[in-house]
Amino acid sequence: MKKVAWIFGLIIIVIFTGIIWYKFFFVFGEGVKAGSLNYFVKKGVIFKTYEGRVVQEGFQSPNAGELQSNEFRFSVTDEKVAEQLERSSGKFVELRYEEFNGMLPWRGTSNFLVIEVLTVKDSPGQTNTELPFSQ
Template sequence: MGNLFSDKYDDHFYSSKKDEEEQKKKEQQPVEETPEEREERELRELTYDRSSKRKRILIIGGVVLLVLGVSIALWLRYFHPYIVSEERGVILKVQSEGTILKTYEVQMISEKYIADTVRAYKSGFEFTIKSDSLAAKASRLQSTGRRVTVKYEEFKGMLPWRGETNRFATDIIADGEN
């Protein structure tokens, strides 16, 4: 018995040197083209592949739409007020808060709690004042007992540098003022 792992079909799996030499000779010889083959080759060389351009346009368009959508969502949440209203009551406390970016946090008892004698007072109406002049006006009216009307804007989201609440006073009008 011979070697169990030897077989006579090595030429099937491995090419001989003779075959490799013939292949190299074929590659080195100039290829004769028919006029149709030549025209087809020239068309392939001159034709611009538009599928990659379309893919690029679709990807860029998708990214632009995504950025635009996220920008609109952020603007609606943090910079566009979803409530513009006013509240009447008495200002209890005005205090300046913040280490770097100062805001004025104000607590007010709403008129609906002042008029209600049945239910206990739960919590005040809190809002933020950004301007110094409006904060000075609120400080003058603090604990005087005068009723005021606070016009404010309420946002859906809070940003850390804008204060503790999502309500921002735009105007404070004391009773008797116009």
């Protein structure tokens, strides 16, 4: 009877560990988003994290003849990426990100984690100077 209880306990621990890994550490998706960097801040009560928002413009609205914008909210854990974004407020940026199924407090308040800044350009209407970033 003890052997069955041990095996059952180990199975439960393995299943629970797998669920936690899938929910918080499995990279669900990867991609690139581009738009105007609306804001980028470091905030938090216990865990100070970098949070930002990119406004993607020009998506078609459900109403004919109108345009709507889409916001991409993200978090950043890498200090190097955070420094690049702090200098890019109000500019057009291309960001590479990873998407997780769940968020962790020390990783930020978003399921989207930006891992790289691909390019930074001045917004339309300004002089267009491209600043490529490489790691």
